Amino acid sequence: MTDEEQPTDGEAVTARIERLHREEFGRIVAALARRFGDLGLAEEVTQDSFAEAVRRWPADGVPPHPPGWLATTARNRALDRVRRESTRDARHQEAHVLHGLPGDGARGSYGGSYGGTDDSALTSIPDERLRLLFTCCHPALAPATRVALTLRLLGGLTVPEIAAAFLVEERAMAQRITRAKQKIAAARIPYRVPSDAELPDRLGGVLATLYLVFNEGYLPRRGDEAVRTDLCAEAIRLTRVLRGLMPDEPEVMGLLALMLLTEARRSARVVDGRLVPLAEQDRSRWDADLVAEGHALVRECLRRHRAGLGHPGHHQLLAAVNAVHTDAPTAAETDWSQLRALYDQLYAVTPTPVVALNRALVVAELEGAGAGLGLVEGLAGTLDGYQPFHVARADLLRRLGRSDESREAYARAVAMTDNDAERDFLRARSEEA
């Protein structure tokens, strides 16, 4: 649909506003936060602006340039609010302080200030979403808070939607978000993209937040749904935005590839509410477009490393692992020695027991379940509280014909999950042991 077309049908207008909400909400909040130095204000007036569109567009028609209309309406409301407030001067001054720091540590290309009050500036809003993302994912905020703030301010999800996605009470989620905004304002968490020196660390926090959103959608810890697609879709959408804003960061590419290659398998992974393990999935059900896009990104990462541009990071290596899996036409044709090499590299970058566990499962494919089990048992001390450890151990014991021990391990794994689909799957497996 082009901007000139005026949908008269109410449903079409609603759908249009919903799409604009996904695409423009974060951009408008970010621009206004930069201009007024007040996240709470930016969020509220952006929300108001969309509410106004819902009220007026069905009758008045969609304006010629909808994103500009939404941004202008939000900005005018913010100006009204600032003028009305009795603490006007204080607020102006505060806005000025935040606004007046374009140079400090910000990377030049993102440091452009949002000056001017004319509408031409509004129709080409500079993209301030990167600043907003780094603010929402600041290390002084707890990981769960970063996730909630990112979904609210950049994703435009409502508080009830976020509360429902994380199975948290609405009031508790509202409080978490309000308190976070309070902390950002009171403690002066800066609204800027970190300097090059801080960037690797801080970018890690942003990527971890986006991956948490994705994983909560892909592997919900609780509930009767095996997958919560809305969260996966939102995580991918935000990672695409980040990729657009930081096109040269290979770890961003890696994370996007990792998500795409995981998402590609979704409809084969859950069939009629049942979980199907990777080895047994019907590979023709994988989304070929997502696989192709993911593979292209992994190849782009590889090209950079061959050209001597640094070593692959955590997300790129995980993406490469998924590329190997999705490259095999059948499970039997999986290139396990390639996977072992990747896990060796991954362990060098991230020497955690979880990586060691996954590497052990690859060894089990190459050298037999016994060899794998030996490595897995060595992790019992550190991973006893980690549910996938018990799943892996149970599976290897089952393959070795050690039925009693296997069933015991499955029982522990079942007791440690609240996801119904996974529980059913593990119970069925246990009966086969």
Add this chain to the structure above:
Amino acid sequence: MTQYLLSVHGSVDAGEFGPYESHEQMMKAFEDTGRFNESLQERGHWVFAGGLMPAHTATVVDGTRDDVVVTDGPYLESKEHVGGFWVVEAKDLDEALALAAEGSRACRGAVEVRPFQSE
């Protein structure tokens, strides 16, 4: 500029040398903290700072009711108490956190960073 309270938390009443393992360590921490204080002043972050006597020397006074109640000891029963603090000026939380990291290394204790009300 915002003012932040940087408070040092530790088991101040732990042993002969407070939270430190030996006399030498204690002296080294004092020396490093002194140097950190000087550098705060040189860089214009310094507002105020001080070390506190052990928590068992504290007294709680509650004047919220008709009779003023005086109690021996710190307000919270805890193994860890505030042992000292800085009040610093910084342009934002990132700068305050960086100062706190320097202070923590110098005094060998975890530091809590908390903004003051601005008005």
